[in-house]
Amino acid sequence: MPKLIKGVGCPYCGSSCDDIEVLVSDDETKILEVHNACIIGTNLFHHANDPTRPKLPRRRQPDGTMKEIPYDEAIDYMAKTMLAAKKPLIYGFGSTNCEGMSAVARIAEKSGAVLDNCATICHGPSFLAIFDNGYPSCTLGEAKNRADVVVFWGCNPMHAHPRHTSRYSIFPRGYFTQKGAMQRTVLSIDPRETDTAKLADVHLMLDQGHDYELFDAFRTVLRGHDIPDVVAGIPKETIIKSVEIMKNAKFCMIFFGMGCTHTDGRNHNIDAAISLTRDLNEHTKASIMAMRGHYNIAGPGQVWAWQFGFPYCIDLSKGTHAHMNPGETSSVDLAMRDEVDCFVNVGADAGAHFPIQPVQHLKKHPFITVDPNFNMASEISDLHIPVRIAGVDEPGVVYRMDNVPIQFRAVIKGLPGVPSDEELFNKVYERMCELTKTEPIWLAAKEDRRYPESEAVI
Amino acid sequence: MATVTLKPTKVPELMFEGYSITPDAFAGKTAAQIAELPGHEGKIHMKLGDFFEVSGNAGETAADTDIVIAGDCTRVKYIGARMTAGTVTVNGNADMYVGGWMKGGKIHIKGNMDSFCGIQMEGGELLCDGDAKNHVGCAYRGDWRGMKGGTIRIKGSAGNDIGTFMLGGTIIIEKNAFIHVSTHAEGGTVVIKGDVEGRVGGQMVRGEMYVLGKIKFMMPGYKKVDTVEKEIDGVKATFDHYIGDLGERHPKSKGQVVYANLYLKAAA
Numbered sequence: 001m002p003k004l005i006k007g008v009g010c011p012y013c014g015s016s017c018d019d020i021e022v023l024v025s026d027d028e029t030k031i032l033e034v035h036n037a038c039i040i041g042t043n044l045f046h047h048a049n050d051p052t053r054p055k056l057p058r059r060r061q062p063d064g065t066m067k068e069i070p071y072d073e074a075i076d077y078m079a080k081t082m083l084a085a086k087k088p089l090i091y092g093f094g095s096t097n098c099e100g101m102s103a104v105a106r107i108a109e110k111s112g113a114v115l116d117n118c119a120t121i122c123h124g125p126s127f128l129a130i131f132d133n134g135y136p137s138c139t140l141g142e143a144k145n146r147a148d149v150v151v152f153w154g155c156n157p158m159h160a161h162p163r164h165t166s167r168y169s170i171f172p173r174g175y176f177t178q179k180g181a182m183q184r185t186v187l188s189i190d191p192r193e194t195d196t197a198k199l200a201d202v203h204l205m206l207d208q209g210h211d212y213e214l215f216d217a218f219r220t221v222l223r224g225h226d227i228p229d230v231v232a233g234i235p236k237e238t239i240i241k242s243v244e245i246m247k248n249a250k251f252c253m254i255f256f257g258m259g260c261t262h263t264d265g266r267n268h269n270i271d272a273a274i275s276l277t278r279d280l281n282e283h284t285k286a287s288i289m290a291m292r293g294h295y296n297i298a299g300p301g302q303v304w305a306w307q308f309g310f311p312y313c314i315d316l317s318k319g320t321h322a323h324m325n326p327g328e329t330s331s332v333d334l335a336m337r338d339e340v341d342c343f344v345n346v347g348a349d350a351g352a353h354f355p356i357q358p359v360q361h362l363k364k365h366p367f368i369t370v371d372p373n374f375n376m377a378s379e380i381s382d383l384h385i386p387v388r389i390a391g392v393d394e395p396g397v398v399y400r401m402d403n404v405p406i407q408f409r410a411v412i413k414g415l416p417g418v419p420s421d422e423e424l425f426n427k428v429y430e431r432m433c434e435l436t437k438t439e440p441i442w443l444a445a446k447e448d449r450r451y452p453e454s455e456a457v458i
Numbered sequence: 459m460a461t462v463t464l465k466p467t468k469v470p471e472l473m474f475e476g477y478s479i480t481p482d483a484f485a486g487k488t489a490a491q492i493a494e495l496p497g498h499e500g501k502i503h504m505k506l507g508d509f510f511e512v513s514g515n516a517g518e519t520a521a522d523t524d525i526v527i528a529g530d531c532t533r534v535k536y537i538g539a540r541m542t543a544g545t546v547t548v549n550g551n552a553d554m555y556v557g558g559w560m561k562g563g564k565i566h567i568k569g570n571m572d573s574f575c576g577i578q579m580e581g582g583e584l585l586c587d588g589d590a591k592n593h594v595g596c597a598y599r600g601d602w603r604g605m606k607g608g609t610i611r612i613k614g615s616a617g618n619d620i621g622t623f624m625l626g627g628t629i630i631i632e633k634n635a636f637i638h639v640s641t642h643a644e645g646g647t648v649v650i651k652g653d654v655e656g657r658v659g660g661q662m663v664r665g666e667m668y669v670l671g672k673i674k675f676m677m678p679g680y681k682k683v684d685t686v687e688k689e690i691d692g693v694k695a696t697f698d699h700y701i702g703d704l705g706e707r708h709p710k711s712k713g714q715v716v717y718a719n720l721y722l723k724a725a726a
């Protein structure tokens with residue numbers, strides 16, 4: 001009898017939907033049906049059935065081919081390579097659970113690495129703005145129950161977060177928003193006419209890269225001052241009308257995406273957006289939220305900020321303290337400046353997402369990928385170690401885009417012999433301790449996580 | 459005055475963190491002792507002597523120690539960082555954090571500098587004959603107290619984020635700048651003798667800015683109030699005087715609201 005598992009979390013986008021239902025075969029090895037998820041989420045689950053999923057690490061041979069090797073050999077290679085490097089860089093963690101992120105921190109400390117996550121090419125600038133200016137944010141539940149004006153600034157949830165609009169932002173009926181979409185006014189600020197923009201009541205099609213000026217114009221109008229006739233390609237009347245809509249809202253919710261964080265000015269765009277939110281709170285209630293990309297990309301920020309005091313770009317090479325300064329300690333900059341001599345890519349695809357020059361620089365040195373699947377990074381790696389898929393065959397804690405932690409569950413049994421990220425990193429840490437003749441320190445929040453005891457790892 | 463000369467002998471494979479290259483660290487030491495001073499290349503503990511040939515003994519104090527680096531330091535960070543007195547001269551390029559957190563003394567870079575030069579600077583003089591990259595005289599991430607004093611003069615151009623969160627001191631860019639000048643500043647003076655792409659004085663509360671070239675995209679929160687004659691860094695001209703950023707909060711002083719001032723050279 002196939003089993004229907006309810007209340008499953010979707011390990012794909014930042015919406016982290018936790019209302020998925022999955023029908024699995026009675027031996028719990030196959031996913032048969034996926035209900036409630038969007039097409040991306042559905043495919044992600046079905047992907048786990050793929051019979052070609054790697055089951056053993058693969059090591060590049062002198063002739064350029066990849067050869068399967070046992071886990072112990074891969075763990076030994078990874079430990080030795082990272083210890084030998086002057087400054088290894090560990091990057092990724094868009095798609096894994098917090099347990100894995102916490103475990104990798106031990107390896108990072110032991111090998112004096114730089115620890116970075118996908119925020120570095122995504123919402124990292126938002127962190128910098130939050131450091132500078134605070135973060136008047138709320139949860140998605142609040143947005144759903146209260147927001148009657150929703151602003152999408154430089155983001156396109158219709159494609160990037162398919163169920164965001166139906167679960168949280170535009171369509172759902174909430175406590176104070178009983179009429180759902182009818183009651184909500186939607187503003188889209190985007191240089192392109194995206195599908196989200198088509199859905200909006202007002203679309204401000206600004207000149208690309210001039211978000212900062214437009215935020216400043218909004219703020220200037222809000223303080224009752226005059227502005228030029230056209231700012232960032234938007235006529236003054238439209239700006240005044242939009243400010244009126246936001247000001248007269250009962251609760252104004254601003255969602256921002258990579259259109260703000262990765263155009264000129266970066267953190268300053270978000271900084272201005274945060275200032276605008278603060279200003280709006282003198283007239284009504286307003287809140288702001290980053291449209292985080294992956295289902296647990298808020299996780300490394302939470303876990304590492306707790307462990308090291310910084311959410312990303314953490315340089316642990318001194319061994320005495322953590323140093324963080326994006327522009328210097330951020331992955332792409334480190335690679336471009338040839339400042340690292342070993343690269344470990346975990347649960348992300350640097351091969352596909354980094355510009356080509358940094359990848360070329362990184363390829364001069366050992367390149368290791370830890371990922372359940374084949375991807376561009378795994379194919380150019382010197383070593384590819386497969387792990388279980390968090391949220392599919394490995395449970396774990398994830399942080400949704402509004403920094404709400406959710407316990408994700410495993411719906412099927414993991415591939416025999418394949419470890420989770422946490423188990424793998426703990427093994428690598430133990431090997432590093434053996435090699436350096438030091439005692440492992442297992443300070444952990446959960447006592448039962450001291451030693452990986454799963455039979456899967458043999 | 460005693461001069462210590464460092465001659466680069468080897469290019470670091472990664473970057474060399476030369477945080478010991480300051481008159482303060484050198485003071486009272488012989489050439490041999492200076493060669494033993496620490497630095498880092500990644501996680502490896504290195505010595506200055508691994509990358510430089512040191513000649514000449516330092517003076518008794520930082521104030522009577524001059525450091526001359528006879529060569530290129532493109533891959534050396536933290537030159538003159540946190541120094542309080544004395545001088546450092548580099549006959550070539552320098553990497554990040556030149557004169558960061560510096561309190562006094564003088565640094566002269568004859569080539570170009572990378573980013574984060576003069577961050578959180580409190581006093582002294584930083585002169586660069588070439589270009590600087592981003593974050594000149596900026597605040598460290600998350601700190602709302604940026605550059606407090608001293609002078610930075612870049613004879614070439616600079617990138618973005620000049621004087622972010624600045625509280626005092628002077629930054630002079632003799633050529634062009636990209637974006638974000640004096641963002642969030644609450645004091646200090648920035649002079650740009652060339653053109654700026656835009657975002658001059660965004661979220662700025664107090665302080666002065668002079669632009670002798672053109673601003674391609676003006677911030678909408680700036681309002682022209684009058685035209686004035688002024689002399690700045692040896693240039694006398696007529697300036698359009700703007701106040702702003704009107705979108706930002708502003709304190710009151712003696713019953714008057716204080717704004718930041720932007721002086722943009724008037725079209726001839």
Ligand code: SF4
Binds near residue numbers: 015037042162163
């Ligand atoms: S919206 Fe995102 S989290 Fe929700 S089902 Fe689709 S991919 Fe998964």
